[in-house]
Amino acid sequence: xxxxLWKFPTDVEPSKKATRESYGAALAExxxxxxxxxxxxxxxAATKTGVFKKKYPDRFFDCGIAEGNMMAVAxxxxxxxxxxxxxxxxxxAAGRAFEQVRNAIGYPHxxxxxxxxxxxxxxxxxxxxxxxxxxxxxxxxxxxxxxxCPADATEAFxxxxxxxxxxxxxxxxxxxxxxxxxxAYLQDYRFEIGRGVVYREGSDATIVATGYxxxxxxxxxxxxEGEGISAAVVDLHTIKPIDRELLVRMAEQTxxxxxxxxxxxxxxxxxxxxxxxxxxxxxPVLRVGTEDTFGRSGKVPPLLELYGLTAGHIAEQVRRAIxxxx
Amino acid sequence: MNKLRERELRRIANRVRxxxxxxxxxxxxxxxxxxxxxxxIMTYLYFEKMRVDPENPGMPxxxxxxxxxxHTAPCLYxxxxxxxxxPREELKTLRRIDSRLQGHPDxxxxxxxxxxxxxxxxxxxxxxxxxxSGKIDGKDYRVYAMLGDGxxxxxxxxxxxxxxxxxKLDHLCAILDWNGLQIDGPVVEVMNPTPLxxxxxxxxxxxxxxxxxxxxxxxxxxxxxxxxxxxxxxxxAKSIKGKGVSYMENECEWHGKAPGEELYHKAIADxxxxxxxxxxxx
Numbered sequence: 001x002x003x004x005l006w007k008f009p010t011d012v013e014p015s016k017k018a019t020r021e022s023y024g025a026a027l028a029e030x031x032x033x034x035x036x037x038x039x040x041x042x043x044x045a046a047t048k049t050g051v052f053k054k055k056y057p058d059r060f061f062d063c064g065i066a067e068g069n070m071m072a073v074a075x076x077x078x079x080x081x082x083x084x085x086x087x088x089x090x091x092x093a094a095g096r097a098f099e100q101v102r103n104a105i106g107y108p109h110x111x112x113x114x115x116x117x118x119x120x121x122x123x124x125x126x127x128x129x130x131x132x133x134x135x136x137x138x139x140x141x142x143x144x145x146x147x148x149c150p151a152d153a154t155e156a157f158x159x160x161x162x163x164x165x166x167x168x169x170x171x172x173x174x175x176x177x178x179x180x181x182x183x184a185y186l187q188d189y190r191f192e193i194g195r196g197v198v199y200r201e202g203s204d205a206t207i208v209a210t211g212y213x214x215x216x217x218x219x220x221x222x223x224x225e226g227e228g229i230s231a232a233v234v235d236l237h238t239i240k241p242i243d244r245e246l247l248v249r250m251a252e253q254t255x256x257x258x259x260x261x262x263x264x265x266x267x268x269x270x271x272x273x274x275x276x277x278x279x280x281x282x283x284p285v286l287r288v289g290t291e292d293t294f295g296r297s298g299k300v301p302p303l304l305e306l307y308g309l310t311a312g313h314i315a316e317q318v319r320r321a322i323x324x325x326x
Numbered sequence: 327m328n329k330l331r332e333r334e335l336r337r338i339a340n341r342v343r344x345x346x347x348x349x350x351x352x353x354x355x356x357x358x359x360x361x362x363x364x365x366x367i368m369t370y371l372y373f374e375k376m377r378v379d380p381e382n383p384g385m386p387x388x389x390x391x392x393x394x395x396x397h398t399a400p401c402l403y404x405x406x407x408x409x410x411x412x413p414r415e416e417l418k419t420l421r422r423i424d425s426r427l428q429g430h431p432d433x434x435x436x437x438x439x440x441x442x443x444x445x446x447x448x449x450x451x452x453x454x455x456x457x458x459s460g461k462i463d464g465k466d467y468r469v470y471a472m473l474g475d476g477x478x479x480x481x482x483x484x485x486x487x488x489x490x491x492x493x494k495l496d497h498l499c500a501i502l503d504w505n506g507l508q509i510d511g512p513v514v515e516v517m518n519p520t521p522l523x524x525x526x527x528x529x530x531x532x533x534x535x536x537x538x539x540x541x542x543x544x545x546x547x548x549x550x551x552x553x554x555x556x557x558x559x560x561x562x563a564k565s566i567k568g569k570g571v572s573y574m575e576n577e578c579e580w581h582g583k584a585p586g587e588e589l590y591h592k593a594i595a596d597x598x599x600x601x602x603x604x605x606x607x608x
Contacts, residue, residue: 037462061458061493069451069485076455079433079441081386082462084455099445100482104452108433108442 014180015153019211020117022156023174024048027085027115028055034164036083039074041067046176047087047117067092071100071112078110083164086112090119090173094135105169106142113163114171119149120262121290121307122177122212124300131295136210137267139171140240146193147239149173149261149269151214154183155237158191166193173211175262177300180215183235196243198250202232205318206250206257210236210269212309213260213288219311220260224318231318242272244280251281256321258286260314265289284324286317327542333604335541338408339369340601343570344594345404349420349427351590356421356429359580361401363505363538363565364472368405370544371470380410383437389467390456392441394449395474395503396430397582402439403427411438446474447482450500454490457498457558468552471500476508478519484529490558491530498558499551500531503538505567507578526560538565572596 027038028051037059044050044062053060063070067088074086086093093116094101105112116135123131140147148163148170150156156174163170183189186197196208200221209217214235221231232254236243251257257277259270270287277285290307304310342365350356372378376389393402400420407414419425426435430444440456443449453471460467477483490498502522510516519525523533532554536543544563551559567581568574571593585593 037459059462063489064485064492066482066485066489068447068482069454069489072448072451072482072486073455073458073489075448076392076441076452076457077459078455079452080390080456080459082459100448100451103442103445104448 014182014185016178016180017153018176018178019150019153019156019174020048020176022153023115023117023160023172024051026157026160027052030161030164031056031059034083036085036164037061037077039063039070039084039086041065041070041088041092043088047089047115049087049115067097068100071097072104074112075104075108075110078112079108084112085115087115087117089130090116090132090135091130094138094171095132098138102142106145109144109168111167112169115174116171117174118176119173120175120212121295121303121309122175122262122300124177124303125297127297128294133264133290133295134267135173136239136261136263136269137271140272144168145240146170147173148193148237149211149239150237151211151235152179152181152183154181154189155191159237162191162193175212177212179212182215182218191237194238194241194243196246197235197237198246199233199235202230202254204230204254204256205322206232206234206254207260207314207318208234208236208247208250208257208269208273209260210239212262216309216311217260217314220314220318223311223315229318229322236269239269239272242276244276247273247276248281251277251283255325256284258288258314258317258321260288262309263289264292266292284321286321288314288317327545332541333607335369335373336604337601338373339366340570340597340604342369342401342404342408344597345407345414345417346400347571347585347590347593347597349400349403349417350584352418353421354584356400356584357397357582358400358571358584359507359567359574360395360474360503360505361398362569362571362574363567364398364401364503365569366539366541367501367544367563368401370541370548372405372409374545375548376470377467378438380438383411387465387467390440390453390469392449392453392456392469392471393431393443394453394471395446395477396443396449399427399429399431402431403436406436406438412436446477447480450483450486453498453500454486454495457490457495458493460497461493461495468497468499471498473500473502475502475504475506475513475519476516478502478522479517487526487529487531494556495558496555499548499561500558501561501563503563503565505565507567507576507581509581511578523562530557532557532559533562534559535562535564538563539569570597570600
């Protein structure tokens with residue numbers, strides 16, 4: 001059972017930072033004590049691998065705008081026993097290079113860490129071609145692939161370190177947009193691959209969120225608390241391998257689940273939770289995410305409103321899920 | 327090249343070809359044509375050129391080989407078995423459900439296989455990664471990659487070509503097996519990738535065209551590749567698809583199918599005649 005309980009002081013506004021910032025910062029810091037190389041595909045400034053490049057220019061290799069080649073190059077580097085990170089936007093890391101990731105990295109189970117930034121709708125103005133809403137689905141279907149989606153800056157930093165210390169292929173999903181760093185306020189915070197973080201216990205329903213949606217899940221729980229509804233909040237930073245034990249416990253304890261992800265409801269976190277609970281402890285599960293649609297250009301806040309990725313919408317789904325309980 | 331050594335290599339290559347036919351025949355499917363076309367170069371690499379040790383296949387400083395045209399696994403398996411990486415008898419388990427000899431090479435299961443390949447274009451990129459890693463660590467191992475001619479239609483081959491030249495991977499040597507045929511017909515008719523020599527030169531590679539079945543030329547080419555500094559080398563090897571089995575030579579249909587019983591015996595007889603001719607040489 002996770003013991004991470006919500007100790008966030010209500011009188012403090014958490015600092016905001018994008019998870020991609022932590023990716024770059026973690027690479028630069030871990031580079032001091034670990035031997036690894038970093039690849040990027042002409043996006044070092046955006047993915048933040050540029051921070052590592054500046055510190056360790058001899059261990060950074062730009063592959064140019066050729067993501068498929070980059071992934072198989074990473075596989076070759078890993079095949080010689082060297083640790084390697086390969087970085088691009090989620091759309092190109094998981095989308096463009098899917099087959100290279102599957103066949104060159106996944107099938108031989110090579111020790112490649114994929115750092116995919118700019119995932120989800122919060123890419124904003126660049127629009128649909130760059131808003132990857134399918135990467136969790138794509139990556140979790142690859143046998144042996146670990147899929148991580150950290151919620152905030154503190155968790156993202158810990159996620160990079162955990163990935164580095166884990167042997168095997170790992171897909172890490174980071175966002176472009178700044179997000180409140182709630183994890184920084186968790187007591188005894190510890191990141192463990194495959195173990196969800198319980199922000200708050202509850203009795204009426206559980207919100208299982210990942211990535212950008214975690215802080216909105218916390219806000220939703222606060223809204224519901226004002227109505228006398230006790231909603232647990234779980235940050236499921238590891239989509240695969242999924243924390244089956246925790247999900248079953250929360251389903252048994254609260255009898256209703258709402259998932260929240262910045263991803264298509266098809267194939268992502270919500271689907272993974274449904275698959276798990278259908279086989280173990282079937283309870284109503286409602287999924288918050290993009291509803292089988294492409295995104296569009298716009299500022300991030302109105303985009304989140306447009307696609308229902310809000311605390312208000314999560315709270316609404318929690319009320320519905322509770323009503324569905326028998 | 328020493329005449330006796332050259333004759334010995336031809337003997338070995340002939341046995342490698344027999345292994346290809348035995349494996350594909352036992353499997354009832356597979357890719358004999360492009361396996362036979364590369365048998366001489368593969369024999370030279372594993373018996374003359376590469377620093378490998380069948381007793382220690384994972385030796386960290388070994389030379390690496392990546393079969394980018396992974397469908398010609400029967401040749402890779404046959405040459406590895408011949409070199410002693412695993413028993414030759416095992417070749418007859420090719421593609422069987424209980425065999426480690428997968429239809430396309432699996433590095434996890436087979437000693438001596440340095441990279442899992444099969445999806446065209448991936449292998450050459452992985453070879454680039456291996457070469458880059460060696461360069462970072464100041465290692466002196468060399469990396470070899472075998473490309474198909476049809477494979478050069480994959481865009482990724484050119485991404486990798488750009489990468490290898492950009493990072494001056496001079497310990498990377500790719501061989502492109504120009505047998506001129508792909509599944510749907512002659513390469514130049516399906517999707518003409520020529521002139522490949524000029525294209526690779528334009529991408530910054532040193533290019534050496536050779537006859538893929540002439541051991542003296544093969545030896546000279548690999549020596550020249552090793553002596554070439556500051557850029558990767560491509561050996562453009564003009565070969566005969568199906569080489570050594572009379573009815574398969576230059577026949578597109580033998581790209582990806584196994585002979586039946588009668589034709590199997592004919593193939594074995596063709597190769598036996600070659601073996602006999604080698605022994606009769608003065």
